[in-house]
Amino acid sequence: MYSYKTLVVGTDGSDTSLVAVRHAAAMARAFDATLVIVCAFYSNSGSLLNSPNRNVSTLPVVSDNRADEYLREAEAIAREEEVTDIKLERRSGTPVNALLAAVEDTSADAIVIGNKGMSSLTGRVFGNIPTEIARRSTCDVVLVQTEDK
Known part of the structure; x- marks a missing residue:
């Protein structure tokens, strides 16, 4: 049977990120896995054209x-x-x-991420965090439904 040993989840303090944290924690408990909780501190120019992984920044x-x-x-x-x-x-x-650096540094088996931004027009046009994680991840990606229906 397949088992996860290390799970990575991110939080930015938002309600939706905490839903993903709770899901990741439940998985970690079920698999008796290490749970790595990551919070990025970063800056952003405030431009609507910034992609989720852009490195340009000015405002915290x-x-x-x-x-x-x-x-x-x-x-x-x-x-x-x-x-x-x-x-x-x-x-x-x-x-x-x-998040991707944490996956690499911890040799995580999976990353748990909320789906925030995936169904928005801005997210579809300019990119969003969950989609970029799924594209670039080297491990399993568990997508959690965090948006209100």
């Missing part, structure tokens, strides 16, 4: 201090789900690059 979107707050909140959710092996990682960079 998530500060490193705020990232720590988001990680503590996500850790509390993972503990509620009774995950025993949790690693918190604050990474500089865009969400896509930070």
Whole structure:
């Protein structure tokens, strides 16, 4: 039977990201896997034309201090789900690059990501984080339904 040993999930403090964290935590508990929770702190020019993995930046979107707050909140959710092996990682960079680097650095078997932005026109035209993760990931991608129906 196939089993996951390490799962990566990202949080930006949003309600939708915390839904993905809860799903990832439930998976980690079921597989007795390590759960790596990542929060990217990064900057953004504010342009609608920025792709999810663009490196150009000017205005802070998530500060490193705020990232720590988001990680503590996500850790509390993972503990509620009774995950025993949790690693918190604050990474500089865009969400896509930070998550993919965490996958590589931890040799993760899967990355759990919410579907936010996939059904929006802007996301379809200019790109979104879940789609870019699915395109570039070297491990399984678990897509969680996080948007209101």
